[in-house]
Amino acid sequence: MDESLEREVAEPRSAAVANSENIAVAVGLKLLGAGAVLILIGLVLVLSLLSPYFLSPRNLGNILAQTAVVCVVAMGQHLVILTKGIDLSVGSNLALASVLGALSFHAGASTLTVVAVMVVAGAAVGAVNGLFYVYGRLPHPFIITLATLSIAKGIALQLADGRAIPGMPPAIRSLGQEAFAGLPGSVFVVAGVAGLMFVLTQSTVWGRWVYAVGGKADAAVRMGIPVSAVLVSTYVISGTCAGIGAVLLAGRTDAGSPLFGNLLELDTIAAVIIGGASFLGGRGHIGHALIGAIMIGVIRNALNLLNVGVFYQLIVIGVVIVIAVEADVLRNHLESRMRVLRAETGP
Helix, strand or coil: CHHHHHHHHHHHHHHHHHHHHHHHHHHHHHHHHCHHHHHHHHHHHHHHHHCCCCCCHHHHHHHHHHHHHHHHHHHHHHHHHHCCCCCCCHHHHHHHHHHHHHHHHHCCCCHHHHHHHHHHHHHHHHHHHHHHHHHCCCCCHHHHHHHHHHHHHHHHHHHHCCCCEECCCHHHHHHHHCEECCEEHHHHHHHHHHHHHHHHHHHCHHHHHHHHHHHCHHHHHHCCCCHHHHHHHHHHHHHHHHHHHHHHHHHHHCEECCCCCCCHHHHHHHHHHHHCCCCCCCCCCHHHHHHHHHHHHHHHHHHHHCCCCHHHHHHHHHHHHHHHHHHHHHHHHHHHHHHHHHHHHCC
């Protein structure tokens, strides 16, 4: 009698504990999901107090212009990371595309041709990455993208003789240097690419395939999803974004250079992870890449305004990346715990 009474008292108590833990885990997941946005808002508020110049229209315009290239290329990197991949070649790809664009301009090509050369060159390197990774049966895209990082950089240095090639068509210079409706021209390119990426990933069958491949490739194969084609397409799009980034950077500097894009691969990977996407694949959206890229731009701009040395900036970005990765680990742990609690308490 006493034992049955104890069980009756203990069962409601354990259910209450499980429900409270369920709520705590759910709140933790919500906070982690919104963490990047909250941190960005907090950064803006703090920096506006530390520096009177931070919120000035000119400085905000500089931040948007400086982060435009990272934003565009990070969106392509985001697609690759969604499939549990990585593209280390984006910086060298951008450099090669800018050099080819400058050479085509000096050869007398029209503005549209120069733009097409840069975008197609970027897509071609992306296609090489995807095709070799998938059909070469490489164990990880790290290998081929590391190889094309070196190859593209070497070709760019050879073609440009190790120097920047000055000169770009006036329309490309205007896009990179002038403001329209109070905003840098590059911002409209970022918005256009982001809108297209959002539609592709959220409103098309292909977008659902990308998430399925990143979530569980074996299951995607059994569902009849063309996994190989999906993987190749993500690398082609990543390369295309590098080509578009080359157009923006070449316009801003009025040149093509084999030295462009140094550490861009790290910035784009950092932007995706800091924004809240996962290295485990299958989770995240384009907003994560944009938020992460803007956060990196805000941090660097703030450190410049506060006269912090460039070497310390690298340290700060590295620390932020570690925090973002740990947040991803914590999120995965909480999601696992949530599944266990739901199984225990029922729907």
